[in-house]
Amino acid sequence: xxxxxxxxxxxxxxLEDVLDKDSTVNCTxxxxxxxxxxxxxxxxxxxxxxxxxxxxxxxxxxxxxxxxLEKELVAENIxxxxxxVSPEMEPIRRLAWVASGYVIWQNSTENTKFxxxxxxxxxxxxxxxxxxxxxxxxxxxxxxxxxxxxxxMTVLWHPQHGVQVTQDSRQPKHASE
Amino acid sequence: QKVFRVIPQxxxxxxxxxxxxxxxxxxxxQPDSVTLVRPKMEVDFRVEADISSEVEDLLKESGMxxxxxxxxxxxxxxxxxxxxxxxxxxxxxxYNNWETIxxxxxxxxxQNPDLVTRSxxxxxxxxxxxxxxxxxxxxxxxxxxxxxxxFHARExxxxxxxxxxxxxxxxxYGKDTVMTTLLDSLDFYVLPVVNxxxxxxxxxxxxxxxxxxSKNAGSFCIGTDPNRNFNAGWCSLGASRRPCDSTYxxxxxxxxxxxxxxxxxxxxxxxxIKAYLTIHSYSQLLLFPYSYTYDLPSNYEELNTIAxxxxxxxxxxxxxxxxxxPGATTIYPAAGGSDDWAYDQGIKxxxxxxxxxxxxxxxxxxxxxxxxxCEETLLAVKYIANYVLEHxx
Numbered sequence: 001x002x003x004x005x006x007x008x009x010x011x012x013x014x015l016e017d018v019l020d021k022d023s024t025v026n027c028t029x030x031x032x033x034x035x036x037x038x039x040x041x042x043x044x045x046x047x048x049x050x051x052x053x054x055x056x057x058x059x060x061x062x063x064x065x066x067x068x069l070e071k072e073l074v075a076e077n078i079x080x081x082x083x084x085v086s087p088e089m090e091p092i093r094r095l096a097w098v099a100s101g102y103v104i105w106q107n108s109t110e111n112t113k114f115x116x117x118x119x120x121x122x123x124x125x126x127x128x129x130x131x132x133x134x135x136x137x138x139x140x141x142x143x144x145x146x147x148x149x150x151x152x153m154t155v156l157w158h159p160q161h162g163v164q165v166t167q168d169s170r171q172p173k174h175a176s177e
Numbered sequence: 178q179k180v181f182r183v184i185p186q187x188x189x190x191x192x193x194x195x196x197x198x199x200x201x202x203x204x205x206x207q208p209d210s211v212t213l214v215r216p217k218m219e220v221d222f223r224v225e226a227d228i229s230s231e232v233e234d235l236l237k238e239s240g241m242x243x244x245x246x247x248x249x250x251x252x253x254x255x256x257x258x259x260x261x262x263x264x265x266x267x268x269x270x271x272y273n274n275w276e277t278i279x280x281x282x283x284x285x286x287x288q289n290p291d292l293v294t295r296s297x298x299x300x301x302x303x304x305x306x307x308x309x310x311x312x313x314x315x316x317x318x319x320x321x322x323x324x325x326x327x328f329h330a331r332e333x334x335x336x337x338x339x340x341x342x343x344x345x346x347x348x349x350y351g352k353d354t355v356m357t358t359l360l361d362s363l364d365f366y367v368l369p370v371v372n373x374x375x376x377x378x379x380x381x382x383x384x385x386x387x388x389x390x391s392k393n394a395g396s397f398c399i400g401t402d403p404n405r406n407f408n409a410g411w412c413s414l415g416a417s418r419r420p421c422d423s424t425y426x427x428x429x430x431x432x433x434x435x436x437x438x439x440x441x442x443x444x445x446x447x448x449x450i451k452a453y454l455t456i457h458s459y460s461q462l463l464l465f466p467y468s469y470t471y472d473l474p475s476n477y478e479e480l481n482t483i484a485x486x487x488x489x490x491x492x493x494x495x496x497x498x499x500x501x502x503p504g505a506t507t508i509y510p511a512a513g514g515s516d517d518w519a520y521d522q523g524i525k526x527x528x529x530x531x532x533x534x535x536x537x538x539x540x541x542x543x544x545x546x547x548x549x550x551c552e553e554t555l556l557a558v559k560y561i562a563n564y565v566l567e568h569x570x
Contacts, residue, residue, distance in 0.1 A: 084544075
């Protein structure tokens with residue numbers, strides 16, 4: 001408890017590579033939830049004890065695959081009702097996961113627990129520069145209220161410049177149908 | 178016999194296929210005849226086992242793009258006849274729709290009359306029969322364990338587990354000593370889907386639906402959260418009074434036909450039911466009372482030990498980590514839960530399972546994970562059942 005400021009949490013985590021369970025990196029973090037204000041994201045500071053794996057090769061493969069598409073990518077329901085994700089959609093899903101992580105951080109309080117439930121729709125947006133742009137409509141599951149919240153996110157990605165969420169907005173319940 | 182798929186890139190390669198067809202017995206699956214083969218076309222054909230390696234050599238030499246589509250045709254054909262799934266559509270390793278599950282309850286009881294009896298405990302809001310399967314070798318004065326699945330419509334792995342449990346019971350009775358003892362000494366009441374209307378809705382309209390499908394007076398919003406609808410601290414905390422919310426507690430305790438049917442059944446069999454298990458997803462948790470209060474149950478130490486040991490059993494298979502403890506502190510405070518209600522009725526051993534995973538797929542757990550999830554969970558359920566058997570009261 002930090003008087004008049006909020007609640008601070010000290011965390012020790014182990015980061016595990018989704019694609020290689022044996023590849024781990026230790027991490028320490030401090031999270032400060034601000035008193036009162038629901039509209040301010042918690043402060044996060046972290047230190048990685050080690051290096052994250054280099055993903056240049058996979059990044060370039062994905063980048064080139066999308067760049068070489070004749071028509072802009074469009075997809076729905078990832079995963080589908082039965083949990084299936086086609087191999088081509090895996091990077092699209094991971095990108096949504098990272099982007100939704102940002103959205104979740106911006107909207108978290110001590111009383112929320114969000115997970116990305118599903119991508120309802122994703123549409124690639126044509127760009128004249130080297131960035132890839134995707135317009136996502138995702139469903140976020142909030143554990144405490146058990147609500148499924150549709151959320152729109154505009155995501156930019158580039159192999160060297162990483163992920164950016166340039167726009168995001170919570171949608172009314174029927175926006176996902 | 179093998180089936181090959183080749184993609185000739187040009188007229189030269191098409192000619193090679195033509196030559197092959199004229200020199201050997203080649204049965205074209207697509208296109209129907211060799212005369213229809215064109216460049217860039219997918220060409221599938223069957224050859225006899227004794228010449229398949231020569232054909233493969235030829236394809237390799239030609240540099241043509243090819244792959245073996247079916248390595249052993251006879252085996253593939255035989256497998257089709259072995260699979261029950263072909264006729265009924267039911268599979269223990271896939272998510273089955275309600276129609277399929279309903280038919281399966283009839284089949285499994287008919288095929289195993291000494292071990293399984295099906296009965297109806299009530300009707301859903303939309304008029305569907307709620308089936309319960311009574312498992313066990315018949316005998317006098319048997320005590321029972323009640324287990325339900327499918328409280329929340331979108332938690333598809335839950336009904337999958339109930340089906341798996343029933344399958345394991347009938348298939349390993351007489352072979353597995355633990356299962357045999359359990360079924361000889363105890364009865365298991367298995368309710369494969371509590372919230373059938375909701376489950377159907379997740380297949381037809383909204384995969385993320387949670388509640389029942391009952392109309393709410395004075396609101397356009399549908400449904401009540403069945404696990405906030407029991408008379409256990411009803412609607413006091415962790416539940417909503419608003420019909421549009423996902424945790425709506427209902428207009429009154431047991432306002433839902435489904436929860437009333439379940440509660441009535443348990444009340445009617447209270448003297449024999451010694452444990453209550455309710456299966457949900459997701460989060461990988463093993464919970465026990467209380468959720469409607471931070472107070473601890475009188476046999477907290479015992480329940481905590483059982484949960485600890487059952488979690489260990491579960492983890493022993495694939496190292497899946499579960500967290501265990503009283504509901505209020507382990508997941509969140511929530512009143513109106515069936516586990517708390519059953520406990521307060523006098524059922525000392527009352528547990529809620531939250532199955533795989535921890536959020537990566539959440540409700541849309543891939544079918545490939547049905548088998549491992551069910552296998553590991555079965556270990557925990559058998560452990561608990563065994564404990565109950567050894568501590569009957």
